[in-house]
Amino acid sequence: MANMMMQKTDLKKINDETWEISKGSRADMRVPARIYASEELLEEMLKGRSIGQLINLSTMPGIVGHAVVMPDAHEGYGSPIGGVFATRVSDGVISPGAVGYDINCGVRLLYSDRGIEEMHGMIEPLAHEIMRLVPSGMGHGHKEKMTIVELDEVLEGGVAERHAKGYATGEDVERCEASGKLAWADAKAVSHMAKMRGVDQLGTLGSGNHFLEIQKVDEIFDEDVAHAFGLFKGQVVVMIHTGSRGLGHQIATDYIKIMIGAMREYGIEIPDRELACAPFASAEGQRYFAAMACGANFAWANRQMITWHVRNAWQKIVGDRNLRLLYDVAHNIAKKEGDILVHRKGATRAFPPRHPELPEVYRKTGQPVLIPGSMGTASYVLAGMESGKDAFYSACHGAGRTMSRHEAVRELSIKEVRKGLEDKGIIVKAASSRGLVEEAPQAYKDVDEVVDVVHRAGLAKKVARLVPLAVIKGE
Amino acid sequence: MKTYRELDHPAELRIQVSGNTVEHLFVNAAEALADILSPNRYANIASTEHISVESVDRDAALVDLLNELLARSHTERSVFVPGSVTLSSAEGKMTAEAVMRRYLIPAFDQDIKAVTHQDVHIAQKDGTWQTAIVFDI
Numbered sequence: 001m002a003n004m005m006m007q008k009t010d011l012k013k014i015n016d017e018t019w020e021i022s023k024g025s026r027a028d029m030r031v032p033a034r035i036y037a038s039e040e041l042l043e044e045m046l047k048g049r050s051i052g053q054l055i056n057l058s059t060m061p062g063i064v065g066h067a068v069v070m071p072d073a074h075e076g077y078g079s080p081i082g083g084v085f086a087t088r089v090s091d092g093v094i095s096p097g098a099v100g101y102d103i104n105c106g107v108r109l110l111y112s113d114r115g116i117e118e119m120h121g122m123i124e125p126l127a128h129e130i131m132r133l134v135p136s137g138m139g140h141g142h143k144e145k146m147t148i149v150e151l152d153e154v155l156e157g158g159v160a161e162r163h164a165k166g167y168a169t170g171e172d173v174e175r176c177e178a179s180g181k182l183a184w185a186d187a188k189a190v191s192h193m194a195k196m197r198g199v200d201q202l203g204t205l206g207s208g209n210h211f212l213e214i215q216k217v218d219e220i221f222d223e224d225v226a227h228a229f230g231l232f233k234g235q236v237v238v239m240i241h242t243g244s245r246g247l248g249h250q251i252a253t254d255y256i257k258i259m260i261g262a263m264r265e266y267g268i269e270i271p272d273r274e275l276a277c278a279p280f281a282s283a284e285g286q287r288y289f290a291a292m293a294c295g296a297n298f299a300w301a302n303r304q305m306i307t308w309h310v311r312n313a314w315q316k317i318v319g320d321r322n323l324r325l326l327y328d329v330a331h332n333i334a335k336k337e338g339d340i341l342v343h344r345k346g347a348t349r350a351f352p353p354r355h356p357e358l359p360e361v362y363r364k365t366g367q368p369v370l371i372p373g374s375m376g377t378a379s380y381v382l383a384g385m386e387s388g389k390d391a392f393y394s395a396c397h398g399a400g401r402t403m404s405r406h407e408a409v410r411e412l413s414i415k416e417v418r419k420g421l422e423d424k425g426i427i428v429k430a431a432s433s434r435g436l437v438e439e440a441p442q443a444y445k446d447v448d449e450v451v452d453v454v455h456r457a458g459l460a461k462k463v464a465r466l467v468p469l470a471v472i473k474g475e
Numbered sequence: 476m477k478t479y480r481e482l483d484h485p486a487e488l489r490i491q492v493s494g495n496t497v498e499h500l501f502v503n504a505a506e507a508l509a510d511i512l513s514p515n516r517y518a519n520i521a522s523t524e525h526i527s528v529e530s531v532d533r534d535a536a537l538v539d540l541l542n543e544l545l546a547r548s549h550t551e552r553s554v555f556v557p558g559s560v561t562l563s564s565a566e567g568k569m570t571a572e573a574v575m576r577r578y579l580i581p582a583f584d585q586d587i588k589a590v591t592h593q594d595v596h597i598a599q600k601d602g603t604w605q606t607a608i609v610f611d612i
Contacts, residue, residue, distance in 0.1 A: 101591075
């Protein structure tokens, strides 16, 4: 039942970008399921398991509205990647698996005051210096480890703690989602093992699809919003995509185990063990929420430390520290938004104009929404819209994979992947050839199409398109 | 000789492991984890470790054991190759006890964030015990 394959004829077409699976399609669904996709993207989704996983989301106790999936969706574990759902705070559940192992995997964008024409000959040495300063490999942390006391301060303080230590500006704090700190974080809710996996990881990029890119603003779609965001055509910017590293992974592992045990006591049954959950108001639910907040704070502090390294590299090569934060936003997290708990796994929050949680500077424009493309392809900046309400103000988080890593390594050669990037004039700094092949753009959906669906569906509007100048990747 | 077979998955690493007995499957799964993390390891055994996990059932015990090994691999810069695994159940819980040889490693060949419960259903098919396992990478 959990892996029931649907046909397009089983779906109701709401409009060209929105499809619905009715609540009666499967006996255990509590709400309908909604898919944001073009017809072509939908047909790809229907070949895999992401739709079945979306239907599983719709069975979560206390769920409201719809279970939702974004146009970049692909098979995950438990929740599809690109999955969003909300439960009632009062009597609904919280699910660590529906947040993901990489708690607060997310993106931040830094913008300079320089156009590409002012950076002649600087991009390659800048990329080289960044790679030198930012540990990027798997399991590779810093030689120096934090003490547990220092780590606890980061877990509870997030970017504010980094600001107090001199690694962040006041503007960095203001322009980070939640000011870079979830106040209910409690380091006592984080296991010793999770902390040991985090003590040497602060300021590290990680591997897989995590990256750092030096980019250029290639196209402006909305001049007014772009101006408010500080963006202009030809401008050099830096995008950072990473998360909570081993610490977050271990928090998720620990609490999925706890929830599997707890579900029996609460009489909860769900179709997929990876969606193990407990009532949000329960002791287990609250402890996970506090631990998740620690993971989230660590991730924001991590991206802040990488920012500090990037600014150091920028100062050495370019001669100033004029790299400002546009925004930093998570795409794996659970947040209380009003009286609902919104779970986003591979989906980006996209608050509309006038939302009280936005910093003052973005109240008029709506929240910046940062969408990284796959390696070597475009990334996007969008702005949240009121019309995104039905999707709990959410948008996609990237391009979404179409080819497995195994298949990518089988079908593509490192030579052709590197050549493809170099032919576009993209400088590549990667510690591993296999990692480069696994992340080849051919393994991903067309990000332009994915973002166009988000725009047409009214989830967020396009503001700017960014193209890579240099890619820095872990192994 | 590989104790696992790699299967397709759009984003993560999915493998198929098997064993003549359930305990043998656990051993092969742990061997697979070590092999994926680092096929290259120093020749000398750094230590012998006894590792025990308690879980709600057999499927969870496999995932919990592998996650325990993974966590220790990260924090101790080691891989753990199984000598033996013993399963026992009491009062509705499953305990997996493993004797592991610990090897120091220079670096990971492949990073694994976590072992997920996705597709873990240990069952007997064609005379062997089998399951798929999905690693979050």
